[in-house]
Amino acid sequence: MKLDNMFKKTRLPRRKGVGFADTSADTAKPEIPEGLLRKCNMCKAAIMTEDVEAGGYICPKCGGYFRVHAYRRIEMITDENTFEEWDRGLATKNPLKFKGYEEKLNALQEKTGLDEAVVTGKAKIGGVETVLGVCDGRFLMASMGEVVGEKIAKAVERATEQRLPVIFFTCSGGARMQEGIVSLMQMAKTSAALKRHSDAGLLYITVLTDPTTGGVTASFAMLGDVILAEPKALIGFAGPRVIGQTIGQKLPAGFQRSEFLLEHGFIDGIVERFQVKETLSLLLKLHADHPMESGTAGKPMVVSREWRDTKTVSAWERVLASRKKDRPVGKDYIDLLFTDFTELHGDRYFADDKAVIGGIARFHGMPVTVLAQEKGRDTKENIQRNFGMPSPDGYRKSLRLMKQAEKFHRPVICFVDTPGAFCGIEAEERGQAEAIARNIYEMSALKVPVLSIVIGEGGSGGALAMATADEVWMLENSVYSILSPEGFASILWKDSAKAQEAAEVMKLTAADLYEQGIVEQVLPEPPDYTVQNMKEVTDLLEKRIEGFLEQYVNIDTEALTQRRYERFRKM
Numbered sequence: 001m002k003l004d005n006m007f008k009k010t011r012l013p014r015r016k017g018v019g020f021a022d023t024s025a026d027t028a029k030p031e032i033p034e035g036l037l038r039k040c041n042m043c044k045a046a047i048m049t050e051d052v053e054a055g056g057y058i059c060p061k062c063g064g065y066f067r068v069h070a071y072r073r074i075e076m077i078t079d080e081n082t083f084e085e086w087d088r089g090l091a092t093k094n095p096l097k098f099k100g101y102e103e104k105l106n107a108l109q110e111k112t113g114l115d116e117a118v119v120t121g122k123a124k125i126g127g128v129e130t131v132l133g134v135c136d137g138r139f140l141m142a143s144m145g146e147v148v149g150e151k152i153a154k155a156v157e158r159a160t161e162q163r164l165p166v167i168f169f170t171c172s173g174g175a176r177m178q179e180g181i182v183s184l185m186q187m188a189k190t191s192a193a194l195k196r197h198s199d200a201g202l203l204y205i206t207v208l209t210d211p212t213t214g215g216v217t218a219s220f221a222m223l224g225d226v227i228l229a230e231p232k233a234l235i236g237f238a239g240p241r242v243i244g245q246t247i248g249q250k251l252p253a254g255f256q257r258s259e260f261l262l263e264h265g266f267i268d269g270i271v272e273r274f275q276v277k278e279t280l281s282l283l284l285k286l287h288a289d290h291p292m293e294s295g296t297a298g299k300p301m302v303v304s305r306e307w308r309d310t311k312t313v314s315a316w317e318r319v320l321a322s323r324k325k326d327r328p329v330g331k332d333y334i335d336l337l338f339t340d341f342t343e344l345h346g347d348r349y350f351a352d353d354k355a356v357i358g359g360i361a362r363f364h365g366m367p368v369t370v371l372a373q374e375k376g377r378d379t380k381e382n383i384q385r386n387f388g389m390p391s392p393d394g395y396r397k398s399l400r401l402m403k404q405a406e407k408f409h410r411p412v413i414c415f416v417d418t419p420g421a422f423c424g425i426e427a428e429e430r431g432q433a434e435a436i437a438r439n440i441y442e443m444s445a446l447k448v449p450v451l452s453i454v455i456g457e458g459g460s461g462g463a464l465a466m467a468t469a470d471e472v473w474m475l476e477n478s479v480y481s482i483l484s485p486e487g488f489a490s491i492l493w494k495d496s497a498k499a500q501e502a503a504e505v506m507k508l509t510a511a512d513l514y515e516q517g518i519v520e521q522v523l524p525e526p527p528d529y530t531v532q533n534m535k536e537v538t539d540l541l542e543k544r545i546e547g548f549l550e551q552y553v554n555i556d557t558e559a560l561t562q563r564r565y566e567r568f569r570k571m
């Protein structure tokens with residue numbers, strides 16, 4: 001299943017025929033025993049407790065999310081009877097000898113049946129074993145005291161020992177004031193345990209639920225390889241009330257909600273509650289096989305070097321073909337060549353740049369990381385995706401996903417299609433050049449195979465930042481150059497109208513670049529190439545990618561990076 005579908009914000013089907021919607025209008029209200037009704041704190045409607053429970057703790061009237069108790073959450077997302085709880089009953093100390101603290105804890109334990117604000121253990125999700133931790137907001141707003149930190153650190157350490165993934169559902173007010181500095185230290189303790197888990201090459205996923213704030217957000221919540229969030233959850237460091245009071249300004253609508261974090265590049269996706277289990281299960285499965293060992297079946301690569309005679313089509317005609325409005329775009333290739341594509345979002349610094357699509361997918365069953373510079377399919381999408389001109393955030397997102405691929409031994413496949421990196425004030429402010437440089441630098445030594453395919457325009461450094469690869473291929477009518485012909489003509493001849501002439505001297509066609517040894521393969525295109533006849537190209541591309549992976553996944557890391565080094569060294 002595509003995560004496109006998973007992340008899409010569908011509403012839980014409303015329960016029809018329950019009938020309680022009309023009862024408020026009745027003058028003679030029926031007698032309802034205590035506990036059968038709950039009031040939604042968002043739409044204020046009275047709703048039946050059993051409907052809330054059966055509907056995944058989602059208000060059947062407004063779709064608002066109720067907070068879920070830890071054990072209920074575990075029931076909702078794990079395979080039946082697979083949860084084994086760990087470390088229950090660790091004694092809470094009272095480091096500040098805070099008056100009434102112990103009594104408060106005892107009362108909460110009695111009332112909630114929890115021993116502390118987090119439940120940890122091991123379970124199966126979709127048949128894959130994982131370590132799991134779930135915070136429970138009923139217990140001092142799931143603030144992180146020593147026991148919470150200890151349970152989390154222990155769970156992560158055991159996951160590292162047993163080589164298991166970790167999933168944490170967060171919700172927290174932050175540090176636990178009653179424990180003072182000891183509480184603060186839990187941020188370091190949990191993060192340090194997670195660093196070791198990550199260094200062991202293991203997967204960590206967080207699911208942020210309402211509210212996740214303070215020291216929990218600033219430690220284990222934000223460290224996931226993949227960070228998901230429930231819709232509209234409040235997620236931040238300082239709470240909105242504190243910020244509002246401190247700066248004396250009205251905060252923007254939706255401030256610190258999941259949607260705000262997605263837009264600002266801090267989370268990979270928003271998942272509806274009833275899709276959380278399926279999403280986690282897919283992500284666990286995509287990380288369960290060691291990609292470079294699973295291999296693909298197929299024959300060694302036989303490269304055909306046949307494409308239409310370059311003499312009959314001028315370079316300028318190819319430039320125009322590469323820019324044609326109905327030419328297939330990045331997402332079209334992703335849809336046709338891969339399965340289980342799971343889009344991940346954000347650079348974790350500033351934004352989610354829509355000019356770059358990235359995520360995990362399978363190619364012939366093998367997990368791979370896919371990145372595509374994306375122009376969009378129609379005018380509306382062109383604008384949304386900035387005509388395929390990435391901002392620094394787009395390069396940083398792609399680098400984040402490439403480093404993730406390296407951690408999990410996944411080959412990287414990039415589709416290059418950009419007129420160039422975005423040229424604008426904001427892009428410069430955020431370090432466009434630094435972002436491009438960093439990508440080239442890191443890609444040159446990435447410890448997994450990297451294949452880049454120029455499918456349209458390969459514009460300058462903006463293209464190279466996703467094409468510092470083991471092999472670079474081009475479609476017959478794609479172009480790859482130092483600059484656009486218009487720019488070239490304008491710089492060298494002070495006349496951008498001479499673009500056509502420039503195209504002829506720039507040696508920017510696939511055939512030219514193949515002759516110069518800049519690219520390894522050129523793939524033929526049908527005349528009038530569109531999505532309609534795209535399969536002609538992707539069928540061949542599929543065979544070639546299979547051949548590439550066959551050839552590259554078994555090369556040891558050192559030989560692989562040495563080979564890439566030499567590829568560029570000789571240019």
Ligand SMILES: [Zn+2]
Nearest residue numbers: 040043059062
């Ligand atoms: Zn409601």
